[in-house]
Amino acid sequence: MCSKDYIELAENSILHTYNRFPVVLDKGKGVYLYDLEGKEYLDFGAGIAVFSLGYGNEEYNEALKGQIDKLIHTSNLYYNVPMAEAADKLLKASGMSRVFFTNSGTEAIEGAIKAARKYAWLKDKSTDHEIIAMRHSFHGRSLGALSVTGNRHYQEPFKPLIGGVKFADFNDLDSVKEAVTEKTCAIILETVQGEGGIYPAEEGFLKGIKEICAEKDILLILDEIQCGMGRTGSMFAWQQYGVEPDIMTCAKALGCGVPVGAFVLGEKAAAKSLEPGDHGTTYGGNPLACAAVSKVFDLFEKQDILAHVREITPYLEEKLDALVDKYDFLKERRGKGLMQGLEVMGRPVGEIVSRALGNGLIVISAGTNVLRFVPPLIISRSQIDEMTEKLEKSF
Numbered sequence: 001m002c003s004k005d006y007i008e009l010a011e012n013s014i015l016h017t018y019n020r021f022p023v024v025l026d027k028g029k030g031v032y033l034y035d036l037e038g039k040e041y042l043d044f045g046a047g048i049a050v051f052s053l054g055y056g057n058e059e060y061n062e063a064l065k066g067q068i069d070k071l072i073h074t075s076n077l078y079y080n081v082p083m084a085e086a087a088d089k090l091l092k093a094s095g096m097s098r099v100f101f102t103n104s105g106t107e108a109i110e111g112a113i114k115a116a117r118k119y120a121w122l123k124d125k126s127t128d129h130e131i132i133a134m135r136h137s138f139h140g141r142s143l144g145a146l147s148v149t150g151n152r153h154y155q156e157p158f159k160p161l162i163g164g165v166k167f168a169d170f171n172d173l174d175s176v177k178e179a180v181t182e183k184t185c186a187i188i189l190e191t192v193q194g195e196g197g198i199y200p201a202e203e204g205f206l207k208g209i210k211e212i213c214a215e216k217d218i219l220l221i222l223d224e225i226q227c228g229m230g231r232t233g234s235m236f237a238w239q240q241y242g243v244e245p246d247i248m249t250c251a252k253a254l255g256c257g258v259p260v261g262a263f264v265l266g267e268k269a270a271a272k273s274l275e276p277g278d279h280g281t282t283y284g285g286n287p288l289a290c291a292a293v294s295k296v297f298d299l300f301e302k303q304d305i306l307a308h309v310r311e312i313t314p315y316l317e318e319k320l321d322a323l324v325d326k327y328d329f330l331k332e333r334r335g336k337g338l339m340q341g342l343e344v345m346g347r348p349v350g351e352i353v354s355r356a357l358g359n360g361l362i363v364i365s366a367g368t369n370v371l372r373f374v375p376p377l378i379i380s381r382s383q384i385d386e387m388t389e390k391l392e393k394s395f
């Protein structure tokens, strides 16, 4: 069977919630992907900011194979070695106190919301607490996460959502202040907005929010699902702001391809929120997923991934800035580290993305008019050159 046959098979069986590009990806090596016919693609999408170590990292693959032969699943009624090790490494990297492993980003958000509500409930036993979220945010598709996702188009058909959510404007501290009430239990935001169009939080904004939270005993939830795990040059983006969250969510690159997420609690939230019986999951913290997480932290250290991201970022920025200078329809570059966006004016981004695919380059879009660049973190200068060449051809 060839690509066309598999596409037809999928189209006849998979629920149609995605408009997929007509490509069947079959294998990967380093920062390249190959379709069923063997065509090569330079990958600046990394499975949506997931596969940071590149495809076919031998040590990562061996760790997973070893765990498969040993033990794949146990449930959370017992302890397992990879879970303990992965949790310890995640806490050391973040300086936070407690971790709960989930299977996805959206579940990490659900847990974060529950932890914040429980924290507030323990204080006053009232059941009408509010959460402030940001417009143009993205936190996931399950109902709780969707409720704090500032995108009307995603929300409308699924109402009523969870109650008590208010929206403020990202990078506008006054609009956050206006939304705060006595009932506010949490403020949730992405340190760098991803799906909304690659908008890094401004330092004054994040620090201002932290001050409000500290003053009113509101929990700060930072969603690091896309911008965390080294993507911006520090293990977590908030570490560059000197603003520590009370709750952090992780997923995407946490397992570098194995489905896993986590919500991580700081000291305050860990001491007084979720207790035995409050939350659970069959798969979360599964030995196979946690073997991946544990190895990812090891390899980040061994390969000094953070130093590489910091070293290579100015080169990517320079190349993208040169494109903005050269082409009138490119309005601006935004981003942090290897999470960059080019805002496009007057041309459909989807068309550029499609043409790039034809030219053997995977880039993805964000928002309605942004080209998003989230390559594996091991990307090299020559591969950045190759990307800009293929991208220009696609303009």
Ligand SMILES: *Cc1c(COP(=O)(O)O)cnc(C)c1O
Residues within 6 Å of the ligand: 104, 105, 106, 107, 109, 138, 139, 140, 141, 190, 194, 195, 223, 224, 225, 226, 227, 251, 252
């Ligand atoms: C992808 C993403 C999510 C949702 O994660 P899933 O694993 O798709 O459920 C939540 N928040 C942010 C910032 C994301 O980028």
